[in-house]
Amino acid sequence: MTADDGRAAVYAAEIAAFEGTSYESLTPFDELVALARKISSASWWPRGDVPVVRARADSGTSSATQRGGDRPTVRLAAPQMTLATLVHELAHVLAGVASGHGPVFRRAHADLAGYAFGETEAVWLLDAYAAMQLAPGPRAWAQPPVRDSCAGPLAL
Numbered sequence: 596m597t598a599d600d601g602r603a604a605v606y607a608a609e610i611a612a613f614e615g616t617s618y619e620s621l622t623p624f625d626e627l628v629a630l631a632r633k634i635s636s637a638s639w640w641p642r643g644d645v646p647v648v649r650a651r652a653d654s655g656t657s658s659a660t661q662r663g664g665d666r667p668t669v670r671l672a673a674p675q676m677t678l679a680t681l682v683h684e685l686a687h688v689l690a691g692v693a694s695g696h697g698p699v700f701r702r703a704h705a706d707l708a709g710y711a712f713g714e715t716e717a718v719w720l721l722d723a724y725a726a727m728q729l730a731p732g733p734r735a736w737a738q739p740p741v742r743d744s745c746a747g748p749l750a751l
Contacts, residue, residue, distance in 0.1 A: 612722070640739075647681070
């Protein structure tokens with residue numbers, strides 16, 4: 596994989612969009628796994644089942660990885676067991692783990708925020724990306740339905 600240009604700016608945009616919200620609150624691991632199953636079983640989701648596992652006990656960061664032809668796996672670190680982190684890592688899976696934090700990832704991230712959290716939250720993220728001069732790329736999957744933010748997040 597080439598250098599992951601824009602990674603720091605994506606992280607800054609996420610902080611601007613979600614810091615101080617319930618999406619950044621620690622969430623029980625089983626609830627995160629259940630949300631991942633809801634997302635990966637949706638009719639629009641093109642990537643199939645995505646295993647979500649705990650990262651090593653000493654890990655401080657979460658990841659989405661794929662080795663060869665294996666299915667992508669999301670690993671969640673204990674200090675990052677939040678809805679926002681899960682959606683971020685699933686966006687890597689949707690975009691293709693080799694996409695880094697580029698335009699396709701940003702489209703996937705906004706789509707997943709809208710699907711899992713709601714339209715308002717997707718706009719928060721898109722606005723934060725725009726402020727960082729990070730445009731989302733084209734969508735290479737079916738457009739997911741966007742939730743009404745008043746209905747609450749998909750996970751609850």
